[in-house]
Amino acid sequence: MIKDIATPARTKEILNKFGFSFKKSLGQNFLIDTNVLRNIVDAANISESTGVIEVGPGIGALTEQLAKRAKKVVSFEIDQRLLPVLDETLAPYDNVSIIHSDVLKADIHQTIKEQFKDTSDIMVVANLPYYVTTPILMKLLEEHLPIRGIVVMIQAEVADRIAAKPGTKEYGALSIAAQYFAEAERVLTVPATVFVPQPRVDSAVLRLTVRDEPAVSVSDESYFFQVFHASFANRRKTILNNLVHNLGPKERKTDIEEALHEAGIDPKRRGETLSPEEFAILSEALLKRFP
Ligand code: SAM
Numbered sequence: 534m535i536k537d538i539a540t541p542a543r544t545k546e547i548l549n550k551f552g553f554s555f556k557k558s559l560g561q562n563f564l565i566d567t568n569v570l571r572n573i574v575d576a577a578n579i580s581e582s583t584g585v586i587e588v589g590p591g592i593g594a595l596t597e598q599l600a601k602r603a604k605k606v607v608s609f610e611i612d613q614r615l616l617p618v619l620d621e622t623l624a625p626y627d628n629v630s631i632i633h634s635d636v637l638k639a640d641i642h643q644t645i646k647e648q649f650k651d652t653s654d655i656m657v658v659a660n661l662p663y664y665v666t667t668p669i670l671m672k673l674l675e676e677h678l679p680i681r682g683i684v685v686m687i688q689a690e691v692a693d694r695i696a697a698k699p700g701t702k703e704y705g706a707l708s709i710a711a712q713y714f715a716e717a718e719r720v721l722t723v724p725a726t727v728f729v730p731q732p733r734v735d736s737a738v739l740r741l742t743v744r745d746e747p748a749v750s751v752s753d754e755s756y757f758f759q760v761f762h763a764s765f766a767n768r769r770k771t772i773l774n775n776l777v778h779n780l781g782p783k784e785r786k787t788d789i790e791e792a793l794h795e796a797g798i799d800p801k802r803r804g805e806t807l808s809p810e811e812f813a814i815l816s817e818a819l820l821k822r823f824p
Contacts, residue, residue, distance in 0.1 A: 572721055
């Protein structure tokens, strides 16, 4: 019978055997609790017809639990020192491929084409390196990958910002960006004690279910993103001031005022009170004036 990787004793044994030392700069906090791992796999609704993309397998703790349930697992790992470790720890599983690459530089569309030829149900599942959580999530969403969703362990505070609703203090550009592409829910809170080394922050599992169509309809996605990013540049400023100072050089104050008026938005409101729908209407009203 194979012993799970994610126990304190087995993890210690593996780390000692390979003389592995953690690199803080790569966000290396490994999971040592199989219950938490099973909960992550459950939250992703993995079956034997699911293809899984994992970011950062570490020594294979989550990879192993995924391999037991999924059709196939493809994991991107940046740290070359982990390749011989994974070779050994994942040897019992013939449905795992490790790609030595920075996931931010990887062509994931191509990987899906090559590795998941006859798989229609694809999920991304990961215990993400916390130093690059947002760029990784935004890459996965913005590239319009053919995936059902994403289940990730991240900093609890970031999970709350991503899943936040308008009018709350957590709501901001990241909430709108993520919720434009996906439905977001925080599904699990996880204590620091289930990791080695223990992170200093609380962690949570976030589930993103990719929408068939974006949450709001806009004619220019990148301009819509520019508009709401500019609107949150300084949270204490009004929407008018933020847009005047942070949109482009071509957008004049009087035109911005007119666009806000047309969109039915009081120029004294702050970005965090606007719904994604209002940002979409505003973005269209601005676009008319600055095509
Ligand atoms: N999945 C393992 C677990 O749960 O125990 C390890 C998770 S650890 C939080 C993050 C992993 O991501 C590490 O193995 C780290 O080397 C890897 N990593 C960090 N930056 C990466 C990047 N840009 N691309 C791919 N992997 C990365």
